[in-house]
Amino acid sequence: MAQKPYHGDGPDDWLRFVPVASAYALKACGVESASSWKRLAINTATSYVLSCGTTWALKHAIHERRPDGTDNRAFPSGHATVAFAGAAILDKEFRHVSPWISVGGYAVATGVAVDRLVRNRHEWHDVVAGAAIGVGGTWLGYWLGDKITGKSSRYQVGFDGNCVSLAVKL
Template sequence: MMRFLLLLLLPFTVSPQTDSLASLPKYDDLTIQNNNTDSLFNSSPFKLKAKQFIVPAALIGYGLLATDAKFFKNINLDVRNEIVANHPNFKTKIDDYTRIVPGAAVFALQAFGIKGESSVKKEAVVYAMSVGISTATVFSTKRLIRQERPDGSDRRSFPSGHATLAFASAEFLRREYWHVSPWIGVGGYAVATGTGILRLYNNKHWLGDVAAGAGVGILSTTLSYWLYDKIHIGGDDQRTISLFPGYSNRQFTVGFVKQF
């Protein structure tokens, strides 16, 4: 059954959203056309394509089926029972940290002088938006679905918040550093997949929870890039509209700032 788990998650580790890369200019082409490092920050507006929704929709769809359909619920149980039988005393908090590792890697690489696809300012806004969208989606869905966790601790199992943030971060890392090396994105997705597996081993989530969380995370980052280009118009010397998410007193907010 663990082989089924790896077959479900690892293909997206190797080639997540690869269709979107084909339409983007190569890094070498950009540096030839422009002789300064800011050339990377002047890319064309992000466009949504139907293909970009295939992987996250499949993952979210699988997770939803696993909350109700008997066949998929049995897979949840089989995976959980196998893990508990083989590792009854497994406990770790590493997944609390690995979920943010891919996102932190983006800013660490920038600090070491390895330029991403976007400016640091855009990266910060996009990542904040991705975290805001994914967190709001997860919290509202948990309250709506109210699925019990495998360990019976509460009814906030679906979807996995850890997996959501991990895969949102991994997609963020992949999009920013595809032009440097595709292996950077693969590494980010490997960490995200590991985070999801650790949630299963900690007996905190079902397989469907992790799959749905991965889909929500990938989709949140994709939508954040699109929203950024929709609401952030022009450069520093032009009219600019920016959006930022917020959280206060258990309520999520969205703020707008207009500059002239």
């Protein structure tokens, strides 16, 4: 089968960050989110570490060739992972305000996934796997983050401009 040419970088390169940036922008503008700033930051970081770490590990373990032949890091789609993780964060934080905020986040993430297909960077199973990892990593990230920051947590996280510290109550 002949390889289709690479179509260059496109809007997917920056659109993948729109859902998570929207969550922070809405919170900064005073829209009531489900989390404090601390909880949002910890859960976002935990979600992205889990999601992107899983995607990175799979890309380096599976070695699936891209449809355009540029490299062998196609599976799963990192762009879809980042976009859908952000959409899941936006959903968890602002669904209570309006379900349309969630719809918008997932619509942008879907647009990123479709653009990856159109630009011949991925096959459909790459972007579906990336989307599932992004959403699943966010759900797990919120669960773990809440173990750290919840009211009955044995853990306390502090930020002081130079470092992040974790204290465990014994």
